[in-house]
Amino acid sequence: MxxxxxxxxxxxxxxxxxxxxxxxxxxxxxxxxxxxxxxxxxxxxxxxxxxxxxGSKTDILLDTFLEDAARDLASQEHGTLAEDLRAYLRQLADFLTGNDAGAVFRALIGHAQHDAVFAETLRTHYLDEQRQRDRAPLDRAIARGELPKDLDIPAAVDMLVGPVYHRVLMTGDPVDDAFIGEVVEHFVKR
Amino acid sequence: MxxxxxxxxxxxxxxxxxxxxxxxxxxxxxxxxxxxxxxxxxxxxxxxxxxxxxGSKTDILLDTFLEDAARDLASQEHGTLAEDLRAYLRQLADFLTGNDAGAVFRALIGHAQHDAVFAETLRTHYLDEQRQRDRAPLDRAIARGELPKDLDIPAAVDMLVGPVYHRVLMTGDPVDDAFIGEVVEHFVKR
Amino acid sequence: MxxxxxxxxxxxxxxxxxxxxxxxxxxxxxxxxxxxxxxxxxxxxxxxxxxxxxGSKTDILLDTFLEDAARDLASQEHGTLAEDLRAYLRQLADFLTGNDAGAVFRALIGHAQHDAVFAETLRTHYLDEQRQRDRAPLDRAIARGELPKDLDIPAAVDMLVGPVYHRVLMTGDPVDDAFIGEVVEHFVKR
Amino acid sequence: MxxxxxxxxxxxxxxxxxxxxxxxxxxxxxxxxxxxxxxxxxxxxxxxxxxxxxGSKTDILLDTFLEDAARDLASQEHGTLAEDLRAYLRQLADFLTGNDAGAVFRALIGHAQHDAVFAETLRTHYLDEQRQRDRAPLDRAIARGELPKDLDIPAAVDMLVGPVYHRVLMTGDPVDDAFIGEVVEHFVKR
DNA sequence: ACTTAAACGAGACGGTACGTCGTGTCTTGCG
DNA sequence: CGCAAGACACGACGTACCGTCTCGTTTAAGT
CATH class of the missing domain: 1.10.10.60 (Homeodomain-like)
Structure with missing residues (x-):
């Protein structure tokens, strides 16, 4: 040393x-x-x-996590809403269930349920950016005219990523491509 | 004593x-x-x-929780799929965000992220029943012919409750009636 | 049973x-x-x-002990003071250092140092009889005229058995025949 | 602090x-x-x-005790064997029966009867020095020619201090000057 | 080069909670 | 009515970490 x-x-x-x-x-x-x-x-x-x-062990883990998240969740453009969404949800699911960053994420989100102060910290340092990433495919689709300008974006985001989080945090069911496909198809067919 | x-x-x-x-x-x-x-x-x-x-403090909380869940989440029939879903999601959201049972729930689901063994326990003692409650409105709609017999029920459940859990566990956004309405409307209009 | x-x-x-x-x-x-x-x-x-x-575990051990003590410490007569003493001290030393009754004795006398109430119990149930056994050879010697009638018997007993107890309880030195011989010889040559 | x-x-x-x-x-x-x-x-x-x-509460008490013992049992010279012995046994008896160091001593020697490992510790840290103190008056008497050079010193020590320990640890009889006088007189008149 | 002060490795400290063991008291139902 | 069984409230055990506090060393900036 x-x-x-x-x-x-x-x-x-x-x-x-x-x-x-x-x-x-x-x-x-x-x-x-x-x-x-x-x-x-x-x-x-x-x-x-x-x-x-x-300040605490979760602060340390948060530091680790933030670096990984920025790297692994960069949105990529694929031309159509459906393709964009499928790619993004696939990327998100892989990230959340991964052995490294995923494990840290689950630890942090778990701790946030136990500690309101930390929940706020997590929101400030991670969630606010994350929501930008989550909505990026929708923003692009609106710009392209694929989605209406008055779309309730936060609600739409919840409907897209919510099912994925539910499987990851609650049921433990695998988030396979078929499932992602159903979610996207159902969303797009509106 | x-x-x-x-x-x-x-x-x-x-x-x-x-x-x-x-x-x-x-x-x-x-x-x-x-x-x-x-x-x-x-x-x-x-x-x-x-x-x-x-075996642990979370086992105790789980015991408390199970009694509450069975009591507070009994499904009620309202005649149509949309009404059933709105009522059920409202009830679920109130339960999850409540000050008593909700606090216990969030503590348990948080701990499940930290402890795989407990996650399994939680699945066995709670989630399996919970999924029956979650799908009950869909089962009834299928019986009434409102939904197709070959519906992927688990996926449909995730799309309905997932957005609620996302708000409760991740974003902390309020789960208001408008939001529930959007989720249900979007689901029903298929 | x-x-x-x-x-x-x-x-x-x-x-x-x-x-x-x-x-x-x-x-x-x-x-x-x-x-x-x-x-x-x-x-x-x-x-x-x-x-x-x-009333306690030491009461149980005391019960065990009393039966053994009465059996193993019965005084035998050998005709002369020196022989009587040698035989008795040998018997006493064997008893105190033995693996069975001796272990119980050491446990009890040890506990008596920690608990004044038990010390009194031990005195009442054991020591008072023990002192009779200790002085028996001296009483017989006085009766035979080998020792003066005005002998301070308690002190004499202490001088005879004290060295044995010192080795057993304090130093852990073996109480061999040579040592017993010295103690007796020194006592008799008065 | x-x-x-x-x-x-x-x-x-x-x-x-x-x-x-x-x-x-x-x-x-x-x-x-x-x-x-x-x-x-x-x-x-x-x-x-x-x-x-x-390592244990008795280790703590032993630490306390060692400081006291070194202080309170220093041998003093009085010119003759009888005087030396009387003074030393008096000092020893006072130490063993005292309310402070004596109480600690009795606790330790009691515990030593219950725990062979501690008995060994006690021997190493206390008894070995104590035996030096016990024999000091005899060594001086031998140097002065008051006692024979081939005296069995350990046995002689046992005969002198044994009666005192017997009273302290077993009978609870008081160790008065008269008793000490008898022990010393009997020892010296050899 | 010399001083100086921040960050460091080390680790003892006063605490809180852990999960376990033994105590002595109690209640129940069998023989 | 004595007994085996065993749940109970209680108190202490020895351990693991917590967050705080020196201490003496290392290092680079500012004399």
Whole structure:
């Protein structure tokens, strides 16, 4: 390990080690296995260093998560509403159910149910952007004239992604292409 | 307090006190404020008595929850699919966002994201019945000929309740009648 | 097992089983391994039956012990003071250091250091008789004229048995015949 | 309270508070009243801090005891064997029967009867030094020519202190000057 | 180069809760 | 009416983490 502190600003090395350790612990041992002490030990970092930069273990996981989300959920254009939606929902479902980012997402959304303050944090740092991503295919379709200008976009978003979240968070049913197809087909045929 | 144990099994008195205490603590202090020690103290019960009959605090909350769910989610018939669905989704949304049963629900579904074993328990003890309740309006509509016999019921259920769960668990947006109306209208107009 | 209670008095069977179980547990697992629950389980007896007849685990051990002590410490006459003393101290040392009665004795005398009430119980039920046994050789010697009539018998007893107890309870040194010989010789040569 | 831990090892403040609390509890409530929880509460210390430095409550009491023993049992020279012995046995008896160090001693020697591992610890940390103190008057007498060079010192020590321990640990009889006088007189007149 | 101050690894501290064990009390139904 | 069975309230156990607090070291910016 290189340096042990310096006068101006935090150690990027320590930051990466913490994020990495938190992620690893979550995947290996589950949410209950993620502890500040465990992260500190695994990252070779002092607890105080963690407390200096983060407020809780979920703050750490959120940091990890945000990087992944921006990378994995970039919307791609496919020309038609149906194609756009199918591609986006596929991408979203894969993200939410994935072993890495998905596991972190489920941990965070689970914790948000237990902690209203964190729920607000999550909304500010993630959900607001996420809703932009969710509506992007609809915005494009409106621009193309495929959808009416007065569409209730938030409601439409809920109707599209809601079924996916329901399977991921509640039932555990697989989100296969057939299901996505039904959802999209039903939405488009309006 | 009357008796302190007998050979014919558990004390109903203690059981009720524990469920009540767990519920109260959840509402007053949130999920983190629900501890076995706290429940025991509030219920006037020994920790060992809790561990004798429940495996964890979420098992206790699940017990509380199951009684409420059966009571509050009984499906009522209103004659038409649209009316049935509107009534049911309204009832469901009220249940999920409520201060009592809703709080317990959100705690449980949140914990299920953190603990795969508990997720399975929750599925077995709650979700399987819940899906029967969710599909009841559709089953009746099929019987009446309002919906085709070959409808993909699970997918249809996801499209109906998914948007509600998305608002409750993710966005925190209110589930008002207008929204329910849109969801139902969109579903029925197929 | 024969009966489960009867209308006329306690079960001798249960009593023997309890004493035996307590003794066995002490030898196998040491004093900390002797618990009322353990005794009850090992004896196939209900805890309540134990509490009905004994006040504590040391009371049970005391019961066991008293039977052994009366049997193993009966004084024998050998004709001369020196021989009598040598024989008695040998017998005493063997008793105190033995694996069965000795273990119980050490447990009891140990507990007496921790509990003044039990110390008094032990004095009443054991020590008073024991002192009679201790002084018997001296009484006989006085009767034979080998020792003066005005001998301070309690002090003399302390000087004879004290060294033995010191080795048993404090130092753990072996109480061999040579040592007993020295003690007796020194006492007799007065 | 000032500091709460630092990298240079333990808090002397916490250590003193624990020893003091253990001692106080023993005197006030007896051995059974000495619990780790009680000590921690009385000392204003966390249980973990106790477990970090001591293995059991008897280890704590032993620590207390060792400081007292070294202080209170220093041998003093009085010129003759008889005087030396009388003074030393008086000092020893006072120490063993005292309300402070004596109570701790009796608790420890009692526990040693219940726990062979602790008995060994007690021997290593206390008894070995104590035997040096016990024999000091005899060593001096041999140096002065008052006692033969080939004296069996361990046996002689047992004969001198054994009667005292017998009274303290077994009979509870008072160890008065008359008794000490008899023991010494009998020993010296050889 | 020399001082200085922030960030660091380390780890002891006062706490809270955990899940377990044993206590002594009770209630029930059998023999 | 004594007994086996066993549930109960209680208290302590020893452990795991929490978040806070020194401590002495490392490092780069500002003398």
């Amino acid at each position: 290189a340096h042990h502190g310096n006068r101006h600003g935090r150690s990027e090395e320590a930051r990466r080690a913490v994020l990495r350790a938190a992620d690893d612990l979550l995947v290996e041992k589950g949410f209950a296995g993620v502890t500040i002490e465990g992260i500190a030990a695994a990252a070779g970092v002092a607890k105080q260093t963690i407390y200096r930069w983060w | 009357a008796h302190h144990g007998n050979r014919h099994g558990r004390s109903e008195e203690a059981r009720r006190a524990v469920l009540r205490a767990a519920d109260d603590l959840l509402v007053e202090k949130g999920f983190a404020g629900v501890t076995i020690e706290g429940i025991a103290a509030a219920a006037g019960v020994a920790k060992q008595t809790i561990y004798r009959w429940w | 024969a009966h489960h209670g009867n209308r006329h008095g306690r079960s001798e069977e249960a009593r023997r089983a309890v004493l035996r179980a307590a003794d066995d547990l002490l030898v196998e697992k040491g004093f900390a391994g002797v618990t009322i629950e353990g005794i009850a389980a090992a004896a196939g007896v209900a805890k309540q039956t134990i509490y009905r007849w004994w | 000032a500091h709460h831990g630092n990298r240079h090892g333990r808090s002397e403040e916490a250590r003193r508070a624990v020893l003091r609390a253990a001692d106080d509890l023993l005197v006030e409530k007896g051995f059974a009243g000495v619990t780790i929880e009680g000590i921690a509460a009385a000392a204003g210390v966390a249980k973990q801090t106790i477990y970090r430095w001591w």
